[in-house]
Amino acid sequence: MSVSDLMTGLMIIFLFIAIAYMIQVQEKQTVLTDYVETRSKLHDKLQKEFKDRPADWQLVIGKDLSMKFNNPEVLFASGKADLTPKFKDILNEFLPKYIEILIQDTLRYRIKEIRIEGHTDDAPFANSNNDPFIDNARLSQQRSLAVLKYLREMPAIQNYTQEQQKMLEYWFTANGLSYGKSLDSDGEYTFISGKNIDKDLSRRVEFRIVTNGDEILENFVNKNK
DSSP, X not given: OOHHHHHHHHHHHHHHHHHHHHXXXXXXXXXXXXXXHHHHHHHHHHXXXXXXXXXXXXXXXXXXXXXXXXXXXXXXXXXXXXXXXXXXXXXXXXXXXXXXXXHHSTTGGGEEEEEEEEEOOSOOOTTOOSOHHHHHHHHHHHHHHHHHHHHHHOHHHHTSOXXXXXXXXXXXXXXXXXXXTOBOTTSSBHHHHOOOOOHXXXXXXXXXXXXXXXXXXXXXXXXXX
């Protein structure tokens, strides 16, 4: 084999390697772009719909597609799982708008789950000798279930088609997280910041959207480790 033939062969091999690399880079870019755009579009629509929300809702809309209700005084009585009349009023206004955005949007098939999360502070129950984390996990689970139950009983939900109601059943889950994701005074997770817990901010209810982009991105990362 001549030197020129050898060089030609090597060039062809390098060309195929370069093409394969470019395809892989393009696939990575597509996955990341799709993930970012889906979350960004949903976030922008939620911000627009709830930009004029009442101040006493203390609703924080996160870029992670979470909707945090941070006013513990209007959510539940201390140690109880019954929704207060004020929180019911808030849900009566919030939930129909929230669900209508998601169920009518072209991105609805990108939604994998809507987590109703109950969060507590780290205060133990006065008359309990059990693990305070488990006691609070039970309370936070009861609270998230109370919100889910109230959602399902709302007249607005009954007006949706059977297919849409099945979609809501597929989406919504109730999750009691105790004080595992407690917040500091800056609204950051205490586990990450290392700061002291802010009991008021930690006692909250969150609605958190999980998109299938999250799953795609996770699978993509695992494949490219």
